[in-house]
Amino acid sequence: MTEPDPARARAALEGALQADRALIAGIAAYRADPYVREMRDPPAVWEEGESRLLDYGGSGPPVVFVPSLINRAYILDLMEGGSMLRWLAGQGAHPYLLDWGWPGEVERGFSLTDYIAGRLERALAAIEGPVVLAGYCMGGLLALAAALRLPEKVSALALLATPWDFHAADPAISRRVGEAMPAMEAVMRFSSTLPIDALNALFTLVDPHGVGAKYRDFAGQQKNSARARRFVAMEDWLADGVPLAAPVAREALGGWYGANTTAQGRWRVAGLAVDPARLEMPVFCAIPERDRLVPAVSARPLAALVKHAKVIEPRAGHIGMIAGTHAQTALWQPFADWLQGLC
Incomplete structure (x- = not known):
């Protein structure tokens, strides 16, 4: 039996202590930061319930952005100098943002069909003529289903960090998310939603090391740098979550994650199978290389099913591609170039 090496053990312990100190320092620096988001919302051209x-x-051509139901919509309009939508408005496009809002009494009974075939389609009807539909993360799946249902209304589709094969990266982790849903039933019966804390716990299963890594990195940043300012703004957005209507939680977390219904061809909206191979319109697919929440291997199968796809794979993460310090070169400009090519 090999004797333990005391020097190696001390080095390992010191490394762990250093990592812990950096984690604590990063969290403390974030909590002490005085940043407050001061962006004002533009006018609403349509409202229904909380949306x-x-x-x-x-x-320019109308481009309707569809965010996730889980997070606030303003990640696409995060801060001065960090707003994809305000930048696009100055680049020959006419962007709109569908802000789903907080699920109220009505929305708490919504299924994905209610959101897509109901609220999303009625929002699109408020804009005259055809639109380009752009979905981010979970919103990409909602936009995909709407585009298949409304080919006469949706002239082109953009899928930004959109998952498809939920078991491609680590099927065991995805199944654990699905298997956790029965334990959440008591919580969902209380409020008819899956609360924010429960959602955060489930998504920690998907990326268990991500939280520690980003705060350790923040500990070493110059706190007045553009990168640090953007980090704080993005963390504030992440902390400002939205509960998920119980029927949507069962369908998305139990179905998409647990049973992989999307890649298995078993996800339906209002009875219609969501089959990307049926799309005849131009499609822009942005698949960030460093995405841990939606790994590239999950998003690529969706792009491969689309006939007329323009695919980019920027060296960015899930949120950084949308609102990071290099988002303009990673996503905004390539997307604007694609939009101009549609004309």
């Missing part, structure tokens, strides 16, 4: 369609102006 609004925000108009960012501009002179």
